[in-house]
Amino acid sequence: MTASQSVSQGTTPGQTGKLGKPRLAFRPLPVPQVDVRGFWGDRVDAVATRTADILYERCVEARMLEQIDPDRPSPGVVIPFHSPSPDEAATAGNEFTGSTVTTQMFWDSDWGKTIETAAYSLYRRRNDALEKKIDAVIDMYGKLQQPDGYLSSWYQRIQPGLRWTNLRDCHELYCAGHLIEGAVAYYQATGKRKLLDIMCRYVDHIAETFGPEPGKKKGYCGHEEVELALVKLARVTGQQKYMDLARYFIDQRGQQPHYFDEEARARGADPRAYHFKTYEYSQSHKPVRDQDKVVGHAVRAMYLYSGMADIATEYGDDTLRVALDRLWDDLTTKNLYVTGGIGPSSHNEGFTADYDLPNDTAYAETCASVGLVFWASRMLGMGPNARYADMMERALYNGSISGLSLDGSLFFYENPLESRGEHNRWKWHRCPCCPPNIARMVASIGSYFYSLSDDALAVHLYGNSTARFDIAGTQIELTQASNYPWDGAVSITIEPEAPTEFTLHLRLPAWCRKAALKVNGEAVDLGSVTNDGYAAIRREWRKGDQVELDLEMAVDRFYANPEVRQDIGRVALARGPLIYCVEETDNAGQLHRIALPRTAQIEACEEPNLLGGVVTLSAVARKEVFEGWDDGLYRPEPPAVEEAKITAVPYFAWDNRDPGEMLVWLRDS
Amino acid sequence: MTASQSVSQGTTPGQTGKLGKPRLAFRPLPVPQVDVRGFWGDRVDAVATRTADILYERCVEARMLEQIDPDRPSPGVVIPFHSPSPDEAATAGNEFTGSTVTTQMFWDSDWGKTIETAAYSLYRRRNDALEKKIDAVIDMYGKLQQPDGYLSSWYQRIQPGLRWTNLRDCHELYCAGHLIEGAVAYYQATGKRKLLDIMCRYVDHIAETFGPEPGKKKGYCGHEEVELALVKLARVTGQQKYMDLARYFIDQRGQQPHYFDEEARARGADPRAYHFKTYEYSQSHKPVRDQDKVVGHAVRAMYLYSGMADIATEYGDDTLRVALDRLWDDLTTKNLYVTGGIGPSSHNEGFTADYDLPNDTAYAETCASVGLVFWASRMLGMGPNARYADMMERALYNGSISGLSLDGSLFFYENPLESRGEHNRWKWHRCPCCPPNIARMVASIGSYFYSLSDDALAVHLYGNSTARFDIAGTQIELTQASNYPWDGAVSITIEPEAPTEFTLHLRLPAWCRKAALKVNGEAVDLGSVTNDGYAAIRREWRKGDQVELDLEMAVDRFYANPEVRQDIGRVALARGPLIYCVEETDNAGQLHRIALPRTAQIEACEEPNLLGGVVTLSAVARKEVFEGWDDGLYRPEPPAVEEAKITAVPYFAWDNRDPGEMLVWLRDS
Structure with missing residues (x-):
């Protein structure tokens, strides 16, 4: 059977295939079936008119084309990066500047997400020039693909001969997953099936390589992603075997003997010489049904749980659902920022200890909140439940879209809840995972609005x-x-x-x-x-x-569980799904001096000309004054206090004006 | 003139020499002229009976003898470190464990401080075994010294031929300074002049190498120390030329053309390829009389200002005094922890921005507070002024002696004002500057009690x-x-x-x-x-x-200048010279939940059996309770509050019992 035959000929773009019917399953509406306007319409338009092109251009500037184009010389392992243009150099915190870039093993994933973003954007708004460029990228992948279906720009161009030798570290199936997602989206949006066929051919190869049958590898990827992608592929092609392969990867994860141990020994390496020290990093420390704590790299965790939820839905597998609910409890009652941000630590890009939620050093990667949206939306596959949808909404409106500037051109990787002014949006990142991730999420927002049984x-x-x-x-x-x-x-x-x-x-x-x-x-x-x-x-x-x-949409004050030392004695403001913050540009500096009395009236005010049109919150707060402190740092008398009006704006919209301090958790007084 | 002739033969140990009389100069009493009992007597006894021996033993274990002993092979650049003994391995946070140690260019300084500590300890309490060991170390230095007087174990044993080629980075004069201080102390305590003579010979060589005269190098050390040491040497020997050399190093610092630039070029290196990026790191960014901000590495800064104060005293130099008072203001009104700790950042081991005083990540190196004691005590050379003595006392009783366990056996390098329980005393450090520094300060405490004109x-x-x-x-x-x-x-x-x-x-x-x-x-x-x-x-x-x-000694509450964001809405407790903290062992965990009402009565209570005998402070505080938080992290209702008795102990005595959380700045309510 050829790959093109493997796609159910009866399906049309935007419709699901012919899989067996799971009980109670709700599936998201494909992107082309929902038109959004208003708040999300503005966000989608920003992606369609700016971000989609920017992603492609940045990938080209980062010389990612050289890695995937078999007609060009392989870029080798380290290539010099372009010189920054003056406006790039002027962008505070821009990590694009003056550096070199290392060819990355995960660049296929960035292409996959860029293609996916472009697909949704093309559906929103014709862009022939971009479509032509994406078609050319797809042509390169077509040329690159090996006769047996294998496709990895890293292993074919940079480390030939080493395919499938280090699933633990090298993102091989992860990259396949993102290319699959890009292929599905491009097919749904444009009707073009070339990349879909390429990826079916590749997945056929993967299915011949991995599985429970004798002689096949018993592995799975160190960075989850391919699982949820295979579910998408199964849904659009109607191919049950793709769904079964996703389930195999889920079921096999963390089983003993541990695949990553055996794989390391097969490479002649010591399995203990693992940079991240613990398999918790990749949620492979135990079988998924035994897991009860969200651990390790936050994005990986979210992608795993998303795949688990899909499989629970598709197979009606309650053993997975029980595990997922335990994990959900653990995340939402002990390890979640009020913004829907997750993963406080930059060290492992992930979770630390329960209730450890530092605000100024919060990693809270954009991709992780995007991943939480993915997971929550997939929990809704098992039926409507506000437990999941409320959280999806929280992450959508706050900790994820904070990662994209209002005009769609600048990005956050980390999303702290407090800044002294040094945290600013950048044009690109040497690990450019977040820009295309938030872009594809925004551009596909329609599919999160509704689900259908x-x-x-x-x-x-x-x-x-x-x-x-x-x-x-x-x-x-x-x-x-x-x-x-x-x-x-x-x-x-x-x-x-x-x-x-x-x-x-x-x-x-x-x-x-x-x-x-x-x-x-x-x-x-x-x-x-x-x-x-x-x-x-x-x-x-x-x-x-x-x-x-x-x-009814009132202003809410939020207080944190007293276990959270960083938020004790503090209060956060919210209205509807939005969490608010104060920014220096609206409030004279030194936001730490703001204390909000419990009795303060908080006024909501429509500001159609501010930040693309928002509702602000304002109140009369108290601030310690500096008078009388000229001669020392410490004194026995407390500082005097004055009244000061404060204005808060939605958290997602911060750092779209003058750079400065920002604070979510105000002192409660 | 030989070195031994250069020491005024008329002086006896413990007395000053025959220098010209500066106006108004107050000089500290030499250590042997003051016997301390009570609080400081206990501290000195701990050093004399335990720490002094421990320092020597740890230096031996770290194989420092091999570097200075010309009868043994040179240790090379990297030597394996000893395996930890089981009790060392069991010591939480012990950086001695299982590591290798790099032979350090500054090990002469550790020997100098170890000799100095031993000297004061021998004066306090005979210890023939230790005295014999120190004599043997001095003998090694005697053998090591070159015919021209030069003496550096690093440059003679590890990098021969490179002397005086990198004053910026390599601690060459710094090491000389500490050996001088050790020599002066050993002479004062034991009457033995061998090391003093060795060091006079070395200083004669230094004076022939550096100075304003044509053909001499115009340099000075990247790590200040030799300046204050030369003042001590001048005082004990009566040699004005040593004082003049100290003044030369002070005056020359930061002059243009910049010595470190020229020296780098002479090595064939790019002066801009400077690890620390800015000469502020070593306070050599401008001439000392033009400096008005405390900047860079905190210990270096304190040692420089100490030397400047000595020279201001000895020469009646008001231009230095004006600069010192500006720097004093800058330190004490913008860059000082309430404990007398200084230098918040581990990055440069020093100063950051005004009012940036994080509590949990405070570096506040023990050596830096010790250096503040040095500086403050030398400001008193210009006459009694509580402005300096109050600060000396604050640093002495809090941020410096916190660095030494009550029994004299364990150490802190960093002295944070907040800990979640992971910050514990260690046996040694790969950069072992703090143990002998706090030990020599404690053992010489008598000289800080009094000064004489x-x-x-x-x-x-x-x-x-x-x-x-x-x-x-x-x-x-x-x-x-x-x-x-x-x-x-x-x-x-x-x-x-x-x-x-x-x-x-x-x-x-x-x-x-x-x-x-x-x-x-x-x-x-x-x-x-x-x-x-x-x-x-x-x-x-x-x-x-x-x-x-x-x-009258009442309990004080301290409030911080509202510019200090980390302390806003918080209160610290003090009584007399002592700053207090709460520890987990006296107060159920989660110290962040403690809020101290302004109206709370605070009781002082003598506890003769606690921590060697202390006065504790106790009060009824308020704590948020956990009840009702089982199902979520955030909610619109503030947590309920209960009353809870809290007990505070002196900050210097923390982490001498069960490891656990610690907090200085309590929430003010």
């Missing part, structure tokens, strides 16, 4: 948008009108081709203390229809049916 | 002690009886051989809000006799004259 649609996110889907063969269009996240009023219009019975699940966010629901003007008693944080309305829907959901 | 004695520190000195040819004995620092009552008895007129200066500490003074039972109006924080009593003193000073 055989007879139900779940609405997880609110905001101006239109979704098109099909239930029992009937085409349905659902349109939301809402100024969310600035306002909690949501008006939904449902337009089925013909009257159709299905359940509409509407999320009632945890942040909302008072919600009201009407269907065609008639109030619905939420108490009687709500389960797992979703109101479920089952009826025969007819053209023009109207659902009105009114979510 | 032609017709005055200043009492800077209080505590059980007896001093013997000579004013206008009359021997005088002064005895303090006091339970200081636990109690502020000080009784002083003066026993001159014959009635003698002189001024007795008594420090009135800044922490004391109410003091009373009586001379022979008659009250003295302090307002009329106090200047610069010292009460001055001039009279003809007769045998048995009694001075009673009563310093």
Whole structure:
């Protein structure tokens, strides 16, 4: 069977294939089936009009094309990096400047994510020039692919002859995973199947190499990713064997004898000579069903749990679900920033000790919050549950999109919750994983809004948008009108081709203390229809049916568990899904002097001309004054205090104006 | 002239030589002239009975003898370190364990400080075995010394032929300085002049090598130390040329063309290829009289300012004094921990930005606080002034002696003001500068108690002690009886051989809000006799004259300047000269939960059996409770609060019991 035959010929771009039906499975709507406007529309447009092109250009500048193009000489291991242009040099914190770059073993993954971003962007907005460039990249991969299907620019161009010898460290299957995701997205967005065929051919080779059968390798990747990618590939091609391969990688992880030990010995290396010291780093310290703590590299963890959730959904595997719920509890009750950021430490790019959540040194990688969105959205595959959707929303609106500037041109790798002014957005990074990751997430946001089962649609996110889907063969269009996240009023219009019975699940966010629901003007008693944080309305829907959901959006103060030493005596402000911060540009410097009285009134104010249009929060706070401190550092009398108005802006929008201090957790007084 | 001739034959150990008389100069009493008892007596005994031997043994274990002994093979650049003994391996944070050690270019300095500590200890308590070992070390240096007087184990044994080629980085004169200090102390304590003669011979060579005259090098050391050592050598030998050489090094520092630039070029090196990037690191960025910010490596800075203060005193040089006062202001109003710790950053082992005083990551090297004691005590050379003595006392009782365990066997390199329990005392360090530095300071504490001019004695520190000195040819004995620092009552008895007129200066500490003074039972109006924080009593003193000073010792709360973001909303406790901290062992864990109400009564309680006998402080504080936080990290309701008794102990005594958390700055509520 050739690769092109392996794609179900009956599927069309944007539709799922012919897999066996899992029970209760909700699958996200493919990106092309949802048009977003409003808040997310602006974000998607920024990616489609700027970021997508920037990603490609930066990859070229970083000489990534040289690694994948078999018509050029191999770049070798270290290549000099381009000289910075003056405006790059002027960008504070720009790590692009004056450095050299090492050819990276994971550059196929950056191409994969760049292709994926371009795909979603092309769907949003034609860009023939970009499409041509991506086609050329795909052509290079086509030429690069070996006759047996193998495809890795690193192992073919930089370390030939060493394929499949170091899964622990070398990102080989991880790269395959991202190219698969890029292939699926490009196929869905453009209908072009060349990369999809290439990747099916490669996956066929992988499936011949790895698996439970005698003679096959019993390995899996040190950096998870291929698992969730194989699920996507299985869904778009209808090929069960791709799904089974994903399950194999999940099931095999952490089994004894440990594959990474055996693989190291086969290389003639000491398995203990492992840079990261512990297999917790790659969540391979024990079989996945035995895991109960989120450990190690945060992005890897999120990608693993995402794959586990997909497999739990597709196979109805409750043993995985039980493990996932334990891990979810561990993450969300002990190891999560209020922004949805995760992984406090730069040392392992991941988790440390429970309740260790430093604010100024928070790593909280953009990719990790993006990964949390992936995981949470996949937990919704097992049915609507606000436990997961609330967290997805928190990570989406805060710790992930903080990683992308409002205009789509600059990035954060780390997302601290406190800065003295030295943390600023950069143009690129020597490990450029975050820019294409946040870009592909934003550009595919529509697929996180909704998920669909055989007879139900779940609405997880609110905001101006239109979704098109099909239930029992009937085409349905659902349109939301809402100024969310600035306002909690949501008006939904449902337009089925013909009257159709299905359940509409509407999320009632945890942040909302008072919600009201009407269907065609008639109030619905939420108490009687709500389960797992979703109101479920089952009826025969007819053209023009109207659902009105009114979510009261008040200002919230958040206090942290007293175990979190870094937040004790502090308070964070939120409104709806948004966490707020104070920035130096709105508040005279030295944000540490701000103390917010518990009695302070907090005013929400629409600012249409600020930061692309936001709601700010303001209050009268107290600040210690400097007067009387000229002659010393310490004295027996406490400092005098004055009143000072403070203004907070949404956290995701910080560092889009003058660089300066930023603070999420204000002193509580 | 030979070296032995260069020592004034008329001087006896413990007396100063025949230098020209500077105006107003107060010089510290030599160590053998002061016996301390009580608080400092216990500390000195710990050094004399344990630390002095430990220093020697650790130097031997680190194979430092091999570097200085010309009868053994040179150790080469890297030598394997000894295997740790089981109890060493068991010591948490012990950096001695399982490592290799690099032969260090500054090991002569560690020998110098070890000899100096041994000297003071031998004066305190005979120890024939140790004296014999030190004599053998001195013999090795005698054999090592080259015919022209040059003496450096590094350059003679490890890098022969390269002497005086890299003053910037290689500690060559710094090592000479510490050997000089060791020689002076050993001579004063034992009367043995061999090392003194060796060092005079070496200094004669240095004086022939460096100086303003044509053909001499215009250099100075990248690590200051030799300057203050030369002042000591001049004082003990009466040789003005040693004083002049010290002044030359001070005056020459930071002049243009920059010596370190020229020296680098002479080595064929690029002066810009300087690891530490800026000459601020070694305070050689500009001439010393133009300096107005404390910058760079904190120990180097303190040693430079100490030397500058000595030269200002000896030459009556007000241009230096003006610079020193600017630097003093900068240090004490912007860059000082409340413990007297200085230098917050491990990166440069020194200063960062004004008001940047992180508590948990404070470097606050023991050596730096010791250096602050050195500097402050030398500022007193220009006359009694509590501005300096208060700071000397603060650093002595807190940030310096915190570096030595109560029993004299374990050490701190860093002295943070907050610990989560992972910061523990160690047996040794690969850069073992702090153990002998704190040991020599403690063992010579008597010389910080008093300073003497032609017709005055200043009492800077209080505590059980007896001093013997000579004013206008009359021997005088002064005895303090006091339970200081636990109690502020000080009784002083003066026993001159014959009635003698002189001024007795008594420090009135800044922490004391109410003091009373009586001379022979008659009250003295302090307002009329106090200047610069010292009460001055001039009279003809007769045998048995009694001075009673009563310093009210209350509990103080300290608040930090609001510029210090790390301390805002926090309070530190003090009593008399002592800063307090809370430790986990006295207070259930999670010290971050403690908030001390402003209204809380704080009780002082004598605890004779705790930590060698201390006064503790206790109060009823408030703590956030965990109840109700099982299901999440963040919630809109603030945590409930309960009352909890807290107990604080003196900061210097922390980590002498069970390892655990520690905190100086408590939340203020």
